[in-house]
């Protein structure tokens with residue numbers, strides 16, 4: 012049988028993404044010999060053990076990475092620098108370090124300088140998820156047909172990048188390489204801004220519900236229900252994403268606000284052509300997503 016990509020893989024953080032990698036690695040084979048699971052939440056670690064997601068369980072990240080030839084950070088991005096300071100002294104020479112964080116320039120900034128010599132760092136971001144968190148939320152098939160974006164270092168080790176690509180491909184994802192700044196701008200518009208809008212609209216509706224004695228939520232229509240699903244996501248993870256992709260997110264928000272103002276003007280002046288054109292364009296975007304199997 013062919014050698015797996017990693018003999019011993021340490022997954023730091025066993026939430027939605029970490030536990031989906033663990034499940035997929037078990038189900039599809041070829042990725043790992045042994046899985047070490049680490050989470051600083053005792054409840055998450057206990058659930059991971061009950062679900063048999065790994066071969067061993069560690070509450071301390073510095074101990075978990077000892078002897079691992081593969082380490083993947085699967086925790087909220089705001090804690091990466093502190094986590095790296097913890098684990099860096101114990102990373103094995105020749106180990107491959109990767110991550111799944113949703114922002115990539117901040118990861119380069121926070122993790123890059125702390126990677127010890129002899130360790131290969133390959134940042135990555137799977138574009139897959141749900142609004143649920145924790146080890147129970149994971150699914151082996153979460154990454155099937157989705158994209159995993161890699162933002163390799165300029166002078167990084169090509170073999171290490173190929174290993175990370177292979178891992179994501181075994182998990183069912185399509186892979187692409189991107190510059191981290193470009194990644195952050197693209198993801199700001201397709202993921203971070205929609206979440207910001209969802210959190211905001213839910214807050215607005217909730218304020219209005221207070222004024223109108225619950226009628227808004229009671230008669231929630233499907234459009235609003237879709238926003239509440241997006242807005243049910245983890246607060247720590249999303250706080251960290253917003254703060255660590257600040258520039259790109261604010262730029263996209265400014266562009267969106269301009270376009271929303273233009274739509275408001277069209278509504279005010281009864282500009283039917285403008286309104287219809289926007290809706291027709293949006294329907295085309297939805298159709299092309301369905302055609303691309305990304306809906």
Ligand code: NAP
Nearest residue numbers: 024026027028050051052055085086087112113140144145
């Ligand atoms: P999650 O379900 O909230 O799980 C994260 C787990 O990591 C929690 O159990 C958390 O414990 C633990 N943790 C926090 N700091 C830790 C540390 N220093 N050492 C060990 N464990 C630690 O999160 P997730 O949704 O899997 O997201 C993880 C990462 O994937 C984030 O960087 C996110 O940006 C990225 N991502 C998420 C999605 C998505 O849709 N969810 C999609 C793509 C990428 P506590 O709860 O006690 O803090």
